[in-house]
Amino acid sequence: MTDPKLLSAQSIHEFFRELLSLAIENQRARVHQATELYLANLLSGFLQTESLLVREEDGSLQRRPLALLFKEALEEEGAARARALRRLGDTSLFVSGMFSESLSASLVDVEYAIAMGSRAYDALGEVAARHGRGARSVWEELAAKFSQLVEVLNEVSERTLATSNAGLLRIYEKWIKTGSPRVATLLSEHGVPAVLARPKGRFVQ
Numbered sequence: 001m002t003d004p005k006l007l008s009a010q011s012i013h014e015f016f017r018e019l020l021s022l023a024i025e026n027q028r029a030r031v032h033q034a035t036e037l038y039l040a041n042l043l044s045g046f047l048q049t050e051s052l053l054v055r056e057e058d059g060s061l062q063r064r065p066l067a068l069l070f071k072e073a074l075e076e077e078g079a080a081r082a083r084a085l086r087r088l089g090d091t092s093l094f095v096s097g098m099f100s101e102s103l104s105a106s107l108v109d110v111e112y113a114i115a116m117g118s119r120a121y122d123a124l125g126e127v128a129a130r131h132g133r134g135a136r137s138v139w140e141e142l143a144a145k146f147s148q149l150v151e152v153l154n155e156v157s158e159r160t161l162a163t164s165n166a167g168l169l170r171i172y173e174k175w176i177k178t179g180s181p182r183v184a185t186l187l188s189e190h191g192v193p194a195v196l197a198r199p200k201g202r203f204v205q
Contacts, residue, residue, distance in 0.1 A: 016043040016156065023155035029148050035141045039149070043156070046094045066092055066116045073120070082127050085120045089142065092117025097153025110150070118146040 017040040024031055031039075069091060073084035096113035121143035128136035142149065 012047055013040055013044045016040045019156045019159050020152065023152045023159070026155065027148070027152055029145070029152055031145070031149075031152075032137065032141060035138050038138050038142070039153075042090055042094060043098075043153075046090075046098075066095075066113060070116060070120075073123075082124060085124045085127070089117045089120035089124065089139075092120065093142070093146065093149060093153065097150045098157045100150070100154060100157075114147055114150060118143050121146065 017036075020036055020039055020043070023029075024036065066088065069084065069088040073081055073088055076084050092113045096110050096117065100110050121139045125136055125139035125143060128139055
């Protein structure tokens with residue numbers, strides 16, 4: 001697998017599209033091509049870390065809370081509300097899928113992020129239906145399959161980490177904590193025998 005650090009801007013999208021296709025196949029997820037393309041665009045777009053952050057008055061960069069994004073969406077109308085809902089859905093999906101462990105250490109858990117994101121995409125689908133926009137099917141699928149897509153992005157995140165030795169160590173530590181068969185398979189693919197340690201936590205996919 002290509003090291004994402006060595007990719008040009010033009011090939012970032014293809015890198016994530018490849019990982020997405022593999023993860024979707026591995027997890028037997030049924031996703032329309034338009035939705036898969038949207039996810040690839042989402043991942044490559046969020047590669048710019050600042051897109052997840054807001055600059056405070058003191059100049060520091062902080063991640064925007066999902067509750068704040070939801071509040072902004074409620075305060076907007078028309079096209080502005082649709083953009084705010086999309087940002088809420090995209091941010092919820094990206095953070096819960098690619099950085100689920102960071103959510104575990106915060107006040108916002110994965111279930112909360114999933115609920116917020118699914119609700120945002122569902123509302124977007126309703127907006128698209130009222131205005132006859134073609135993206136309706138994408139929003140509806142993102143809303144209906146949000147939890148499954150979080151698992152797909154979990155695997156994408158793990159496979160991205162697996163491009164370095166330090167990342168493999170983090171994946172191994174995750175296997176010890178969760179006992180995830182998916183993580184064990186990924187370790188095996190990279191020649192790391194997961195049987196060297198016994199998982200301490202509950203088994204998850």
